[in-house]
Amino acid sequence: MDTKGDTPGKAPTGSDxxxxxxxxxxxxxxxxxxxxxxxxxxxxxxxxxxxxxxQLEALGRFLDDKKQPILDxxxxxxxxxxxxxxxxxxxxxxxxxxxxxxNLSSWMKDEFVEKNLVTQLDTAFIHKExxxxxxxxxxxxxxxxxxxxxLIGAIAAGNCVIIKPSEISSSTEKLLAETLPxxxxxxxxxxxxxGPAETTQLLENKFDYIxxxxxxxxxxxxxxxxxxxxxxxxxxxxxxxxxxxxDDSDMQNVANRLVWGRCFNAGQTCIAxxxxxxxxxxxxxxxxxxxxxxxxxxxxxxxxxxxFARIISDxxxxxxxxxxxxxxxxxxGQTDDRERYIAPTVLADVQPSEPxxxxxxxxxxxxIVTVPNVDEAIAFINSQExxxxxxxxxxxxxxxxxxxxxTSSGGFGANDPMMQxxxxxxxxxxxxxxxxxxxxxxxxxxxxSHHRACLLRSMGxxxxxxxxYPPYSERKMGLVTSAFEIKRKGTCTLL
Amino acid sequence: xxxxxxxxxxxxxxxxxxxxRPLEFRLRQLRALERMVKEKEPEIAAAxxxxxxxxxxxxxxxxxxxxLGEIALMVDNLPTWVAPKSVPKNIMTLTDEVYIHHEPxxxxxxxxxxxxxxxxxxxxLIGAIAAGNAVVIKPSEISENTAKLxxxxxxxxxxxDLYPVINGGVTExxxxxxxxxxxxxxxxxxxxxxxxxxxxxxxxxxxxxxxxxxxxxxxxxxxxxxxxxxxxAWGKYLNCGQTCIAxxxxxxxxxxxxxxxxxxxxxLREFHGEDIKKSPDYERIVNKHHFKRLVTLLEGxxxxxGGETDEATCFIAPTILTDVSPESKxxxxxxxxxxxxIVTxxxxxxxxxxxxxxxxxxxxxxxxxxxKLIKRMISETSSGGVTANDxxxxxxxxxxxxxxxxxxxxxxxxxxxxxxxxxxxxxxxxKSLTMESVNKIRYPPNSQRKLDWAxxxxxxRFNKGRLGLIALALLGAILxxxxxxxxx
Numbered sequence: 001m002d003t004k005g006d007t008p009g010k011a012p013t014g015s016d017x018x019x020x021x022x023x024x025x026x027x028x029x030x031x032x033x034x035x036x037x038x039x040x041x042x043x044x045x046x047x048x049x050x051x052x053x054x055q056l057e058a059l060g061r062f063l064d065d066k067k068q069p070i071l072d073x074x075x076x077x078x079x080x081x082x083x084x085x086x087x088x089x090x091x092x093x094x095x096x097x098x099x100x101x102x103n104l105s106s107w108m109k110d111e112f113v114e115k116n117l118v119t120q121l122d123t124a125f126i127h128k129e130x131x132x133x134x135x136x137x138x139x140x141x142x143x144x145x146x147x148x149x150x151l152i153g154a155i156a157a158g159n160c161v162i163i164k165p166s167e168i169s170s171s172t173e174k175l176l177a178e179t180l181p182x183x184x185x186x187x188x189x190x191x192x193x194x195g196p197a198e199t200t201q202l203l204e205n206k207f208d209y210i211x212x213x214x215x216x217x218x219x220x221x222x223x224x225x226x227x228x229x230x231x232x233x234x235x236x237x238x239x240x241x242x243x244x245x246x247d248d249s250d251m252q253n254v255a256n257r258l259v260w261g262r263c264f265n266a267g268q269t270c271i272a273x274x275x276x277x278x279x280x281x282x283x284x285x286x287x288x289x290x291x292x293x294x295x296x297x298x299x300x301x302x303x304x305x306x307x308f309a310r311i312i313s314d315x316x317x318x319x320x321x322x323x324x325x326x327x328x329x330x331x332x333g334q335t336d337d338r339e340r341y342i343a344p345t346v347l348a349d350v351q352p353s354e355p356x357x358x359x360x361x362x363x364x365x366x367x368i369v370t371v372p373n374v375d376e377a378i379a380f381i382n383s384q385e386x387x388x389x390x391x392x393x394x395x396x397x398x399x400x401x402x403x404x405x406x407t408s409s410g411g412f413g414a415n416d417p418m419m420q421x422x423x424x425x426x427x428x429x430x431x432x433x434x435x436x437x438x439x440x441x442x443x444x445x446x447x448x449s450h451h452r453a454c455l456l457r458s459m460g461x462x463x464x465x466x467x468x469y470p471p472y473s474e475r476k477m478g479l480v481t482s483a484f485e486i487k488r489k490g491t492c493t494l495l
Numbered sequence: 496x497x498x499x500x501x502x503x504x505x506x507x508x509x510x511x512x513x514x515x516r517p518l519e520f521r522l523r524q525l526r527a528l529e530r531m532v533k534e535k536e537p538e539i540a541a542a543x544x545x546x547x548x549x550x551x552x553x554x555x556x557x558x559x560x561x562x563l564g565e566i567a568l569m570v571d572n573l574p575t576w577v578a579p580k581s582v583p584k585n586i587m588t589l590t591d592e593v594y595i596h597h598e599p600x601x602x603x604x605x606x607x608x609x610x611x612x613x614x615x616x617x618x619x620l621i622g623a624i625a626a627g628n629a630v631v632i633k634p635s636e637i638s639e640n641t642a643k644l645x646x647x648x649x650x651x652x653x654x655x656d657l658y659p660v661i662n663g664g665v666t667e668x669x670x671x672x673x674x675x676x677x678x679x680x681x682x683x684x685x686x687x688x689x690x691x692x693x694x695x696x697x698x699x700x701x702x703x704x705x706x707x708x709x710x711x712x713x714x715x716x717x718x719x720x721x722x723x724x725x726x727x728a729w730g731k732y733l734n735c736g737q738t739c740i741a742x743x744x745x746x747x748x749x750x751x752x753x754x755x756x757x758x759x760x761x762x763l764r765e766f767h768g769e770d771i772k773k774s775p776d777y778e779r780i781v782n783k784h785h786f787k788r789l790v791t792l793l794e795g796x797x798x799x800x801g802g803e804t805d806e807a808t809c810f811i812a813p814t815i816l817t818d819v820s821p822e823s824k825x826x827x828x829x830x831x832x833x834x835x836x837i838v839t840x841x842x843x844x845x846x847x848x849x850x851x852x853x854x855x856x857x858x859x860x861x862x863x864x865x866x867k868l869i870k871r872m873i874s875e876t877s878s879g880g881v882t883a884n885d886x887x888x889x890x891x892x893x894x895x896x897x898x899x900x901x902x903x904x905x906x907x908x909x910x911x912x913x914x915x916x917x918x919x920x921x922x923x924x925x926k927s928l929t930m931e932s933v934n935k936i937r938y939p940p941n942s943q944r945k946l947d948w949a950x951x952x953x954x955x956r957f958n959k960g961r962l963g964l965i966a967l968a969l970l971g972a973i974l975x976x977x978x979x980x981x982x983x
Contacts, residue, residue: 044875086949114892219699414925419926423582428922433699455882468729469729472551
């Protein structure tokens with residue numbers, strides 16, 4: 001096996017290159033898989049626009065054909081309500097497919113750039129090219145969206161791709177592994193299933209790009225593995241998304257939006273409002289409004305509502321259960337371990353030191369931490385790791401602006417949680433502990449492309465070039481300056 | 496003497512005070528840097544001469560001029576770049592504010608290299624300051640005169656707490672890398688690049704790695720050999736070959752190998768006269784370690800020109816080697832010196848295959864009159880950047896992103912790309928607390944009717960022309976009113 005990780009230029013002609021190695025003692029079982037994808041990559045077939053378009057169209061067909069199996073798999077994995085599945089797993093993914101198909105040819109075009117005097121007659125442009133073999137690791141909470149949307153970007157950019165869906169959302173994993181390969185070119189695309197052990201083995205191989213969605217803890221492991229091969233990567237991680245509610249807000253509207261954001265997918269959303277910061281007075285006004293919203297949405301007994309999901313696993317269920325002791329249960333608090341049901345819950349008067357404030361909640365539980373004013377709220381937010389999103393509910397636009405300017409996060413939403421990620425024109429990503437890199441829309445294509453600087457010069461105008469050759473002289477230096485620099489606006493150059 | 500931790504902590508505290516963020520502050524710092532470069536040009540040139548025997552003209556062309564140009568570009572464009580960037584909205588957000596807000600990352604670590612020790616510290620520094628960050632600066636200890644000068648000058652001109660300079664060797668740098676930064680910008684070898692990325696992984700710190708590799712130079716039979724060879728000779732022997740984007744080795748057909756050699760010889764005599772050792776324009780190898788490394792690469796090779804060395808002055812003459820075997824030592828590592836191997840191949844296809852069998856380089860060079868061939872070679876290979884029919888020049892255009900791919904690096908900079916590299920693009924959606932009725936279509940209890948509305952609002956069905964968008968907006972407004980009535 002070539003130690004550099006790239007197999008020789010010509011694709012193997014029907015031979016077993018790589019397969020014989022996989023049984024060698026201590027060798028990762030994925031070596032031959034990665035190797036065969038790399039051979040496919042080296043044939044160049046994923047670069048052609050026609051190939052990319054056909055793969056994207058096939059993905060669109062997958063979403064259409066498999067709509068019912070998708071609904072069933074999500075229901076099986078976490079009892080995700082059909083509207084939530086349609087919205088977050090099908091519509092948003094189809095948007096990305098359509099957007100990519102509509103814009104692919106303009107994205108693929110060379111981007112011409114401004115030139116200096118010396119290069120005036122040359123052609124200078126940025127050429128977008130695929131990286132090669134890409135690995136996409138998906139999480140369990142939006143198991144289709146969070147693996148297919150990056151896949152769209154990787155395919156649109158011309159790469160070969162291995163996807164590794166989460167084993168925790170096992171029905172969706174099975175659906176993807178069994179049906180998706182039938183839609184895509186099996187030489188250039190593969191699904192790998194398995195748990196942490198398999199993922200670790202997979203990560204031993206050299207990839208040309210890695211896209212990971214998951215927790216910060218595992219993000220560090222992925223980045224350390226990538227470092228061994230100098231593989232660039234995007235990490236979409238998480239954190240605690242704070243929600244500051246100003247005193248002057250329309251409480252019912254705030255409550256509606258908070259409950260919607262917190263309870264969507266039973267709170268298992270990386271950009272969900274994680275906790276509320278508000279004054280004691282506002283907490284008192286918010287609680288009845290929250291109660292009203294929950295009843296409006298889910299009825300008096302949320303367990304009976306078909307529109308409320310369940311926790312994905314016993315492990316996650318137990319983890320969230322342990323957080324319910326923080327503060328006091330003001331609303332909800334009921335649980336049922338047989339169904340992994342946790343009622344929409346609000347914890348009031350939570351202290352920053354309590355368990356509910358020590359980890360990302362990822363469940364339908366909303367702690368309220370009281371702070372005297374917005375300055376305290378901002379100070380508190382800044383004392384924590386930078387989250388994926390900061391939310392503010394306020395009618396005062398100056399206050400909104402203050403929170404925006406004085407905090408840092410992946411994204412920012414005023415007066416509505418989560419919606420900023422449904423806009424295909426906005427980059428979606430974290431900062432610090434909540435991640436690095438971004439995607440969605442054109443940012444998706446750009447993430448999976450190498451931006452190659454190209455300058456095509458002519459063989460003529462050699463006398464101009466002589467300015468740069470030794471032997472040097474004072475006279476040459478002045479001319480060199482004029483020829484090479486890009487002048488400040490408003491000055492003129494006379495050569 | 497403050498410890499590393501104290502220096503980094505102070506930079507962090509200074510950043511959190513918020514003073515590096517206002518546009519005026521950033522512009523003031525950049526203009527101060529501009530003054531520093533202009534006022535201290537003689538000192539900078541002297542340091543570069545002491546470190547690398549660099550001539551004043553080369554120091555100016557490659558270290559000083561580029562820095563001044565970059566500062567000018569930043570100062571001119573920064574007001575535009577820092578402004579919030581509005582983006583297209585969908586029906587759901589028609590009445591909202593939707594934009595990308597560029598923000599600083601925090602405390603950036605810039606680690607420089609020794610071959611262009613001034614510009615490779617200054618250019619990332621300029622970008623990081625322009626983006627509003629605090630910057631910890633770590634020049635290469637190998638170019639010690641420049642490192643010392645940078646440590647003296649920077650605090651005289653720009654904010655001492657926000658932009659500290661830390662000098663030291665491998666041990667100190669390893670310790671420094673244990674601190675938490677918000678971005679690390681490293682220029683150097685691939686081997687150390689891995690160490691930097693591994694250290695960054697512990698803190699989930701994003702990195703830009705400007706590394707190296709063997710930049711191939713393909714010379715086609717169909718090209719003006721005289722001009723091609725002159726350009727190659729210039730780029731190869733610049734800074735005594737110690738340039739990350741120097742053409743590392745030549746690939747050409749056997750039939751033109753001799754002509755290539757003759758042309759390069761002729762060019763070198765034009766550049767430096769008969770006795771290159773006496774030429775004031777020819778640099779030296781940076782230190783004995785690299786000198787010895789390069790001498791070892793000559794072992795067993797066919798030297799058709801040059802080959803003279805002088806350890807006392809770290810002098811190595813411009814050297815050409817022919818019929819070099821791809822398996823030899825000189826073809827296994829980045830040369831970074833004035834030794835030019837020529838490897839013969841039989842066709843452009845063989846050249847492409849040769850290039851693709853190796854790690855992706857920082858630059859690809861190709862000389863040919865055949866435009867189609869150039870296009871094909873670019874599309875069938877990968878590299879950080881490309882210059883066709885010349886070498887190095889793609890570096891000089893600030894609108895072109897400068898960076899590597901694969902083993903030659905990740906990320907890029909220069910001009911606007913620097914600003915983007917050192918900024919966080921924060922997505923902002925500012926809604927109002929009114930128009931609650933529109934939101935109702937997404938709240939439970941769910942129904943098929945709601946789902947159909949949701950599909951209408953969310954699904955991007957087709958490519959909307961501008962007129963279509965206006966029509967859709969009107970429709971959206973009408974529908975919002977209808978829904979309000981239906982669900983109130």
